[in-house]
Amino acid sequence: MRVIIKNDYRGMSREAARIVAHQVLAKPESVLGLPTGDTPTMMYEELVNMYKLGLLDFSRVVTFNLDEYYGLSPDHPQSYHRYMRENLFDHVNATNENIHIPDGRTKDAKSACKSYQEDLSRYGKIDLQVLGIGPNGHIGFNEPGTDWGMTVGLVRLSDTTRNRVAPRFGGIKNVPVHAITMGIKTIMRSKKILLLASGKAKAIPTKRAIEGPITEAVPASVLQLHPDVTVILDQEAASQL
Numbered sequence: 131m132r133v134i135i136k137n138d139y140r141g142m143s144r145e146a147a148r149i150v151a152h153q154v155l156a157k158p159e160s161v162l163g164l165p166t167g168d169t170p171t172m173m174y175e176e177l178v179n180m181y182k183l184g185l186l187d188f189s190r191v192v193t194f195n196l197d198e199y200y201g202l203s204p205d206h207p208q209s210y211h212r213y214m215r216e217n218l219f220d221h222v223n224a225t226n227e228n229i230h231i232p233d234g235r236t237k238d239a240k241s242a243c244k245s246y247q248e249d250l251s252r253y254g255k256i257d258l259q260v261l262g263i264g265p266n267g268h269i270g271f272n273e274p275g276t277d278w279g280m281t282v283g284l285v286r287l288s289d290t291t292r293n294r295v296a297p298r299f300g301g302i303k304n305v306p307v308h309a310i311t312m313g314i315k316t317i318m319r320s321k322k323i324l325l326l327a328s329g330k331a332k333a334i335p336t337k338r339a340i341e342g343p344i345t346e347a348v349p350a351s352v353l354q355l356h357p358d359v360t361v362i363l364d365q366e367a368a369s370q371l
């Protein structure tokens with residue numbers, strides 16, 4: 131595990147964008163695993179800038195998002211479909227058939243998970259999986275206690291996670307109870323992993339993830355077993371290491 135510490139959020143984002151850009155330049159048909167959340171927004175902004183400068187081409191890049199809230203339509207302001215359009219896909223030349231995000235609207239979650247898994251299998255392994263980390267150590271929506279053998283599945287969100295996003299949904303009653311997420315097993319099959327964390331709220335989960343015991347109570351701790359992980363932190367997120 132390689133740990134890179136940058137001064138601030140901007141530095142973390144630029145370093146992350148550079149690593150993603152290297153991947154796409156080295157292999158234009160790369161399969162990228164992509165996260166949502168506040169952490170990667172500036173990384174996406176940097177990638178969009180590189181695209182606008184003519185440095186990056188997304189036309190052959192294949193993307194798989196980590197997760198989606200169950201029950202939200204793609205146009206819901208808090209859906210990850212919408213997030214990805216607004217932060218990346220509306221601004222670059224990625225093609226619709228190469229973009230994959232779990233279907234949060236389906237009535238049949240089981241078959242939606244199965245078809246996401248089949249889509250993933252068609253491409254073999256994810257070349258570069260980018261991850262954020264939740265304050266409770268979750269990655270994707272693999273909450274503490276989620277079965278690490280799951281490939282893609284419907285999971286129940288923890289109270290901590292739901293409460294954290296409640297203000298954005300206009301109250302806890304509007305926050306979905308479930309989500310569809312890529313499982314730890316799929317994440318661990320990726321060739322390379324990039325874990326990003328910024329800010330004080332991530333200091334303890336980051337420490338637990340990279341220095342603590344490997345335990346289902348801290349899903350990100352599984353990354354200690356992956357052969358090619360780069361962690362990029364800002365000073366605040368690194369403050370407990």
Ligand code: GLP
Pocket residue numbers: 165166167168169170196197261262263264265269270271291
């Ligand atoms: C969400 C997402 C995760 C993300 C995490 C951290 O629950 N499902 O993929 O990494 O929370 O979010 P943020 O970057 O906003 O702190």
